[in-house]
Amino acid sequence: MRRPLLLLLTILGLVAGSMPVAAAPAHERVRPLAQAHAHNDYEHPRPLFDALDEGFTSVEADIFLVGTELLVAHDPEDLDPARTLSSLYLDPLRERVIRNHGAVYRGYRGFQLLxxxxxxxxxxxxxxxxxxxxxxxxFLWSSYRYGRVRQGAVTAVVSGNRPCATMTAQPTRVAFYDGRIANTTDLGPGSDARLTPLVSDNWTNLFTWTGIGAMPADQRAKLRDIVGTAHRAGQRVRFWATPDVPGPERDAIWGELVAAGVDHINTDDLKGLADFLREHG
Structure with missing residues (x-):
């Protein structure tokens, strides 16, 4: 009885081995881009998934508390009860992390939900x-527990109207605080990366260069000093309101951000940044 069974299993194995294997979805084959941040990600035709298809490792969602629901939109007039934080982001991330055995991109840790x-x-x-x-x-989140941080599949970082004192006082958290570069208590040694692993700011509040001509030496030095100060404190850096119209000025800005080691490069043009980072990153 054992020989026929072994023969049958061998035949089935050979047949299965000769059958075509279904290709993984495009967003699971793409190489993740560590510096790619999808600004106002929810405004794309396929929130989250358009960014994943291009390899983005950070996405941004604006939320409004309406009753007991957290709705995603840029402005109050755009609120839609069907567009919740759970339906657009948390449920898809949950399914993907389960499917990928604990990661948004297989083998890559460090995805951020801002x-x-x-x-x-x-x-x-x-x-x-x-x-x-x-x-x-x-189970998705990086977490803080009694002074120690555990890295998870996704790091949730809170921006906008952040209740700093409340978050600081929590002995356990599953979200982190987005500091401001211009605030000396947020950036560098005056802060704590266990609370504030990310510092962000409006580019135009800190720099006057918009990509036309060479970046002035003093502004380049300032940019690199900001990044160096943050990195020495274990923090990541992001700027918003950088020029985002396709053209040489935007490429010049992005080139300086890449060269300085800025961790999250902000864009609404997913393919444009993905193509740039694959070529220059």
């Missing part, structure tokens, strides 16, 4: 904190 609070900070953060800790999603 959540920009648009409504009152304390109440919105309380609702967000409860949602992120929900058993459906709790």
């Amino acid at each position: 959540i920009d609070i648009k409504t009152e900070g304390e109440s919105t953060y309380a609702a967000l904190d409860a949602l992120l800790r929900d058993p459906r999603y709790a």
Whole structure:
């Protein structure tokens, strides 16, 4: 009886081995781009998935607390009860991390979900904190527990109306604080990367160069000093409001950001940045 069974298993194995294997979806074959940040990601035709298809490792969602729901939109007039933080981001990330055995991109750790609070900070953060800790999603996140940080598949960082004192006082957290570069208590030695692993700011508040001609030496030095100060403190750097119209000025800005080691390069043009980083990153 054993020989026929072994023969049958061998034949089935040979047949299975000769059958074509289905290709992985495009967003699972793409190489992740560590510096690519999708600004206002939810405004793309396929929120999250368009960014994943291009290899983005950081996406941004603006949230409003409406009743008990966290809705995603840029402006109040765009609110839609069907477009929740869970439906657009948390559920798809959950399914993907389960499918990829603990990562958004297989073999890559470090995906960031930047959540920009648009409504009152304390109440919105309380609702967000409860949602992120929900058993459906709790396993996804990098976390802080009694002085120690554990890296998870996704790091949730809170921007916008951030309740700093509340977050600082929490003995355990599943979200982190987006500091401001211009605030000396957020950037570098005056801060704590266990709370503030990311520092961001408006490019036009810190620099006058818009990509026309060479970057002035003093501004280049300032940029690199900011990045160096942040990195020595274990922090990552992002700028928003950088020029984002395709052309040589944008390429010049992006080139300087890459050369300086800026961690998250902000764009609404997913393919444009992905192509640039594959060529120059």
